[in-house]
Amino acid sequence: ETGVTQTPRHLVMGMTNKKSLKCEQHLGHNAMYWYKQSAKKPLELMFVYNFKEQTENNSVPSRFSPECPNSSHLFLHLHTLQPEDSALYLCASSLVSSGTPVTGELFFGEGSRLTVL
Amino acid sequence: GEDVEQSLFLSVREGDSSVINCTYTDSSSTYLYWYKQEPGAGLQLLTYIFSNMDMKQDQRLTVLLNKKDKHLSLRIADTQTGDSAIYFCAENTDKLIFGTGTRLQVFP
Numbered sequence: 001e002t003g004v005t006q007t008p009r010h011l012v013m014g015m016t017n018k019k020s021l022k023c024e025q026h027l028g029h030n031a032m033y034w035y036k037q038s039a040k041k042p043l044e045l046m047f048v049y050n051f052k053e054q055t056e057n058n059s060v061p062s063r064f065s066p067e068c069p070n071s072s073h074l075f076l077h078l079h080t081l082q083p084e085d086s087a088l089y090l091c092a093s094s095l096v097s098s099g100t101p102v103t104g105e106l107f108f109g110e111g112s113r114l115t116v117l
Numbered sequence: 118g119e120d121v122e123q124s125l126f127l128s129v130r131e132g133d134s135s136v137i138n139c140t141y142t143d144s145s146s147t148y149l150y151w152y153k154q155e156p157g158a159g160l161q162l163l164t165y166i167f168s169n170m171d172m173k174q175d176q177r178l179t180v181l182l183n184k185k186d187k188h189l190s191l192r193i194a195d196t197q198t199g200d201s202a203i204y205f206c207a208e209n210t211d212k213l214i215f216g217t218g219t220r221l222q223v224f225p
Contacts, residue, residue: 004159035215040125043160043205043215056212090159104148104209108159 003027006091006109013081014117021076021112023091031096032074033106034066037088049074050096081116088113121216123206128222135193137219139206142187146208149182151191154203154218163204164191198223 004025013019025032034046048056049068063085065077074091092106120142129135141149147168152160166173166180166189173180179192193200203218 040217042121042217045212045214048212092159104150104165104213105162106160106213108161110157110159 004091004093004107004109006089006112008112009110010113010115012115012117013078015081015083017081018077018079020078021089021091021114023074023076023109025072025074025091025093025107027093027107029093029095029107030071031094032068032071033092033094034074034076035090035092035108037090037111043090047076078114081114083116086114086116121206121208121214123204123216123219125217126220126222128224129196131196131198131223131225133196135191135196135200135221135223137191137193137204137206137221139189139191139216140187141189141206141208141214143208143210143214144184144187146210148209149180149189150205150207150209150213151178151180151189152205152207152215154205156202160205193221196221196223198225 007022031050033048036044045058046060047066052068063080067075088111090111091109094106122140148165150165151163153163154160164175166182177194181190201223203220205218206216207213
């Protein structure tokens with residue numbers, strides 16, 4: 001049990017669908033992250049929220065829309081995705097001070113495996 | 118720009134030592150990390166080293182840091198089948214930058 005829970009674990013969607021990924025953390029952390037993991041590529045930081053405010057958007061296409069209603073929950077809304085968006089999407093959380101992880105340790109969920117047909 | 122590079126695969130025999138290598142670009146990184154991802158799971162912090170250290174040992178794990186060459190390595194002694202996983206190197210500037218991960222396969 002990592003304290004970071006992601007749902008769904010697996011998602012298959014068509015290019016015209018709209019779906020959402022959900023992440024929840026029970027660790028009392030104040031920062032949450034979305035990462036994209038694709039085969040043979042570096043783990044790619046997508047979005048960062050510190051104290052519910054988005055502080056990082058790494059040139060992510062607008063078909064990915066994050067939402068952070070509170071410091072415990074993070075969503076990734078998906079619409080009109082492309083087949084190349086198929087990947088494992090990892091959520092993580094950490095404790096930050098002045099925007100920088102206090103210890104550098106991120107706590108990851110198990111990921112949502114997304115397949116776009 | 119910030120970049121962390123690792124080889125993609127490593128295969129070792131059970132009982133041998135494994136050495137996973139990583140190069141990074143940002144010399145201002147204060148910490149460098151090794152994360153482990155087991156099958157079907159997220160990443161977990163395995164160990165880390167502060168940038169003013171050359172070496173850190175933690176049971177079967179030895180981390181070596183060469184700041185001049187911006188080279189980080191993770192040595193696993195007496196590698197076991199349970200060590201089979203993907204190992205990610207990461208540098209910490211104002212955010213964590215990860216490499217591609219090295220898939221370690223341990224065979225009997």
